[in-house]
Amino acid sequence: MAAADSWTEILHFGLELLGFVLKVLSIVVTATANCLLPKKKKDLAGEVVLITGSAQGIGSQLALQIARLGAKVVLWDINEEKLKEVAEEIQQEGFTAFWFVCDVTSEDDVNAKARQVEEKAGEVTLLINNAGIMQNLPMLELSSAIIKKTFETIRAFLPNMEKNNQGHIVGISSCAGLVGHVNQIDYSASKHGVVGMMEALSEELRLKGSSIKLTTICPLTVNTGLNQNPITRCSWMMPIVGVEDAARQIVSAIRREDFIVTLPKRIHFTLCLARLLPHQVLSEFLDFTDYCRVKNSDLKRILPVMERK
Numbered sequence: 050m051a052a053a054d055s056w057t058e059i060l061h062f063g064l065e066l067l068g069f070v071l072k073v074l075s076i077v078v079t080a081t082a083n084c085l086l087p088k089k090k091k092d093l094a095g096e097v098v099l100i101t102g103s104a105q106g107i108g109s110q111l112a113l114q115i116a117r118l119g120a121k122v123v124l125w126d127i128n129e130e131k132l133k134e135v136a137e138e139i140q141q142e143g144f145t146a147f148w149f150v151c152d153v154t155s156e157d158d159v160n161a162k163a164r165q166v167e168e169k170a171g172e173v174t175l176l177i178n179n180a181g182i183m184q185n186l187p188m189l190e191l192s193s194a195i196i197k198k199t200f201e202t203i204r205a206f207l208p209n210m211e212k213n214n215q216g217h218i219v220g221i222s223s224c225a226g227l228v229g230h231v232n233q234i235d236y237s238a239s240k241h242g243v244v245g246m247m248e249a250l251s252e253e254l255r256l257k258g259s260s261i262k263l264t265t266i267c268p269l270t271v272n273t274g275l276n277q278n279p280i281t282r283c284s285w286m287m288p289i290v291g292v293e294d295a296a297r298q299i300v301s302a303i304r305r306e307d308f309i310v311t312l313p314k315r316i317h318f319t320l321c322l323a324r325l326l327p328h329q330v331l332s333e334f335l336d337f338t339d340y341c342r343v344k345n346s347d348l349k350r351i352l353p354v355m356e357r358k
Contacts, residue, residue, distance in 0.1 A: 083305075090304035094119030099166060099173045099206070101153050102180030104131035106273035107221065110296030111177060116144040118300075123170050124148040125162065126180070153180050153202050163205040173206045175303070177219040178243070203250070210261050217262040219303055220247045224269045224311060227320050228331070240267075244309075251308070264303055268312040271295045287316060287338060 098115050102108040104126035116122045116139045126132045129150045139146035147170045151162040166173060203218060210216030225233055226240030247265040254261050270289045290298075290312055302310040311317040323331045 088305045090301070091306065092118075093175070093304065096120040096174045097123065097171045098175040098177065099123040099125065100177045100179055101125045101151075101202070104128040104135060107268075107271060107292055107295055107299070108177075108179040109135045110292050111179065111299060112146065113139060114296050114300050116146060117142070119144075120175070121145045121147070121170055123166050123173065125151040125153065127152050156202075159202050159205050167209075172209045172213070174210070174215065175217045175219070176203065176206050177221065177303075178202065179221040203246075207261075211257075211259065214260050217264065217303065217306070218247075218250070219264045219266065219299075220244075221299075222247075222265050222267045224267050224316065224320065226267055227311075228323070228335075247309075262306045264307055265309045266299050266302060266312065267309065267317075268295055269316055271312070288313065 093115060098120045100108050100112050100115075100122065103112045103122075103124040105128070108124075108126070109131075112122045112124055112135055122139060122145065124132055124136055124146060125148075127150060132148045132150065136146040136148040147166070149162045149165060152158045163173075206216075207218070210218070220243045222243040223236070223240040225237040226242075226244040229237045229241075244265055244267070247263050251263045254263070268290060269287055271292060272289050273292055295312055298310075298312050309317075311320065323334060
C-alpha cells in the first residue's frame with residue numbers, strides 16, 4: 050500500500066510538473082508574439098491620470114501627451130510655478146488639467162491632496178509615480194535630508210482601485226534600478242526599490258484576483274537635466290533619449306499594459322544577460338561602454354534648490 054501511494058504521489062507530481070512546463074511555454078510564446086506583433090493599445094480617453102513630479106522633464110511631457118489622448122490629467126509637484134505653466138499649456142490646447150502643489154514625502158500632504166483630487170477631478174484610475182531626485186555624489190558626500198526625499202507613493206489611491214477592481218499603476222524606475230550607478234547610490238537604491246515594490250505589489254494583487262494593471266518603466270539615460278552630464282560611448286546600443294521621445298515610449302507601454310519596459314527596449318536583454326554572468330563581466334562591460342560613469346554634481350548648487358522645494 051505504501052509503495053502504491055508513493056507511485057501515485059510521483060505520478061501526480063509529474064503531471065503537475067508537465068502542466069507547469071506547458072504553462073511556461075505558453076507564456077513565453079505569447080510574450081514573444083506580443084513583442085513581434087503590434088499589440089492593441091487601450092484608450093485613455095476619460096481616464097483620470099495623476100502624475101507626480103509633473104512640473105518638468107518626463108512628467109510634464111507625459112502630462113501633455115496623455116492629455117492629448119483625451120484623459121483628465123492631475124499634476125502633482127512641489128514646484129508651483131512650473132506646475133502651473135504645464136497645466137496652462139494643456140488647458141490652452143483645449144484639454145483638461147488640474148494641478149496641486151504636493152510634497153509626496155509627506156503622508157499628510159499626500160492624503161489631503163488625494164481627497165481634493167477626488168472632489169475636483171474624480172477617482173484616479175491611472176497613477177504614474179514619476180517624482181525622483183538624483184544627487185550624483187559618492188556615498189560619503191550624500192545628504193541624508195535629500196535621500197529621504199526620494200520617494201514613491203501608492204497607498205493613497207490603491208483602496209479606490211481595489212474597491213472598483215480596476216486601475217493602472219505606473220512606477221517610473223530606471224536602469225539604475227537594474228544595475229547600480231556610480232555616484233548614484235541613493236538614486237539606485239530607490240529605483241531598485243521601485244522595481245521590487247512593483248513586483249511584490251503585482252504578486253499581492255494577483256493572489257487577490259485583482260484586475261489592476263502595473264507597469265514599471267526603466268529608462269537608461271533621458272536628457273531631462275536631472276543627470277547633469279549625460280554621456281554615452283555606444284550610442285547605437287545605449288543612446289541618450291530625448292524627453293519627448295521617452296514620454297512617447299512610456300505612454301505606448303502604458304497603453305499596451307506592459308509589465309516592465311526598458312528605454313530603449315533592446316537594453317533589457319543585455320541587462321538580463323549581464324545578471325546571469327559573473328559580476329566581473331558586468332564590470333568589464335560597464336568599463337568598456339563608459340556606462341554609469343556619471344560625474345559628480347555641484348552640491349552647492351543642488352542644496353539651495355532642494356531647500357526651496
